[in-house]
Amino acid sequence: MPDRATRPDFAAVRAEFDLPAEFPPEVLAEAARAAARPPSPGRLDATDLPLVTIDPPGSKDLDQAVGVSRDGDGFRVHYAIADLGAVVEPGGALDTEVLRRGQTVYLPDGSVPLHPTVLSEGAASLLPDGPRAAVLWTIGLDAAGEVTSVDVRRAVVRSAARLDYAGVQADVDGGDVHPAIAALPELGRLRRGLAVARGAIELELPEQEVLPDGDGGWTVRVRRRLDVEAWNAEISLLTGMAAGAMMLRGGIGLLRTLPAPEPGALEEFARTADGLGFAVEPTVHAVAALLAGLPDGAPALALRRAATTLLRGAGYTAFGDGVAPPADSGHGGIGAPYAHVTAPLRRLVDRFGAEVCLALAAGEQPPSGLRAVLPTLPEVMGASDATAAAVDRACVDRTEAALLAGRVGQDFEVVVLRPAEADGPPGEVYLVDPPVLARCEGPLAAGGTATVRLAEADPATGRIVFTAVRG
Structure with a gap:
């Protein structure tokens, strides 16, 4: 174990990236007032829907509650998302502060939250301790897992349980899945198959995380992604794709974009794959299928690293009010247009994406104040994404170096x-x-x-x- 002098200093990381230490008093006061307000009237009462949250153990900032059931030959997904649009007053002190922060930044010794915890871990979080305001997506799918209908509206929901990935995976393996998500394994597998068919580029590189070592220090571990995590992610992606399609039909919105791989990059990847012992045609769909079926081992790991060259140029693209949608409106890693709408407690842009979709679903145009903010969000989120990624990398790098310092x-x-x-x-x-x-x-x-x-x-x-x- 590294001695105290060589342990990673996460306080230094916070200082290096000028992360805010606390919220201004006026922001905390506004958040406390918002937390005390009951859900606004006129919402759909969906408290009878069977919904659960699935998150890492100990999480309190619960953005989503999910229900997946069979519906005849097909499926029905209910996806309740924390309703921050009903909590944050446009132009207020809280709104100004979250526009400055952009997203929650996670460090091993504690997060720098986007919203005060009275909201993000309390009144706005979909905890199973009472009714909560939510943006409720209801998505119908056919027997193949393809979307047949989409509805989104404000509702009041009640989560039945706070579950974690490992526990749900154990339930699935034991054949005893919570009734609220009884059809998640079947639909999740179908949606994963459809992702490959769309040409979604899945890297699945080792995901490092910094954890306490049990002796007052820190260590690095590779986190293995469980099947349940992949299936749950497919529900989030499903909703984001529904949101992106809705925005494109309505002519206004904010997409998460990533250019499709260039032909030259695909050809270079095919040559690299051949050198590593994998034959693949230089097409998006062939590459997607190869990556989805790679075995374990050193050559496969090197090939996954090489695939990162295919996914470059991620950004946010706002359109509407005279600005046309992008010519390439898709997301190369997903294989379809996509918008962030499912994590508003932790990511600023999702609140605005949800508000756009709520307006369009009601046959209306988003209000002028919201339309005015949309063009400013790509810059805010781009900077915020860069900071969050750099902080995460800095924490991992410092912990790795501390583990190896004496060697x-x-x-x-x-x-x-x-x-x-x-x-x-x-x-x-x-x-x-x-x-x-x-x-x-x-x-x-x-x-x-x-x-x-x-x-x-x-x-x-x-x-x-x-x-x-x-x-």
């Missing part, structure tokens, strides 16, 4: 993800235990294993450098 000069067996380029960036390697992604100098062959020597590990900066010994 400089030692040799390690690693998986080579990317070789160094001539007159370009160094290579990239993956150490399995502890799970570390790091740069490596010297000649390496991607997709195999190599012996490397640890040349540098600095917990203060997170910088880790290996040098090739033999590959």
Whole structure:
């Protein structure tokens, strides 16, 4: 275990990225008043719907409550989303503050929330302790899992239980699924299959997370994605695609966009795949099918890393009021147009996306104040996404470096993800235990294993450098 002097300093990360320490008093006061207000009248009473939340253990900022059931030969999805549009007063102190923050930023020792916790972990969260205001999506699907109908409206709902992924997975494996999500496994598998058919590019690289080591320090672990997580994600994607389609039909909205892979990038990926022992045609659908069926092992891991070059240029695109939708309105990682609407407690843009959809579903245009804000959101969210990603990487890097700080000069067996380029960036390697992604100098062959020597590990900066010994 690293000694105290070499443990990662997350306070330094907060300072480096100038993360806010607390909310201004006027924001807290406004949030407390909003938390005390009952749901507005005129909502659909949907408290009889069987809904549950599925989140990591201990989560309190619960954005979604889900119900998935059979409906004849098809399916019906009820997806209740925390209704922040009914809580945040446009132009008020809270609105101004969340526009500045953009999203919740997560660090191992605590989050920097988008909204005060009296809302995000209390009155606005879909906790199973009473009725909650929600934006309720009702989506009908046929026997193949394709959408047949979409409805969205404001409602009052009641979550029956707060579940976690591991618990639900154990229930599924034991054949005893909560009645509210009895059809989730079947629909989830169907939607995963449809994603591949659409040409959705799924990377599934190792997902690192920083956790307490049980002895007052921190360690890094690779989190294995459970089937239930993938199925639950498909319900969120389903809703986001329904929202994107609604916005395009209505001629106004804010899409999450990602250009489709360029032909040259697909051809380069096919050459890389061939060199790693995988044959694939340079088409989106062929690549999507290959990535979905990759086995475990070093070559597959290197190929997943190579696939990241296919997904570049993600952004947010606002349109309406004379601005046409983008020529390429799709999201290359999803294979369809898509809009963020399912996580408003943690991500600013979702509140506005939900308001657009509510107006369009009612046959109306969004109010002028909302339309005026939409064009400003891509810049806000782009900066916020960049900060959140950089903070996450900084926390992981510093923890990795702390774990390795006392082992400089030692040799390690690693998986080579990317070789160094001539007159370009160094290579990239993956150490399995502890799970570390790091740069490596010297000649390496991607997709195999190599012996490397640890040349540098600095917990203060997170910088880790290996040098090739033999590959």
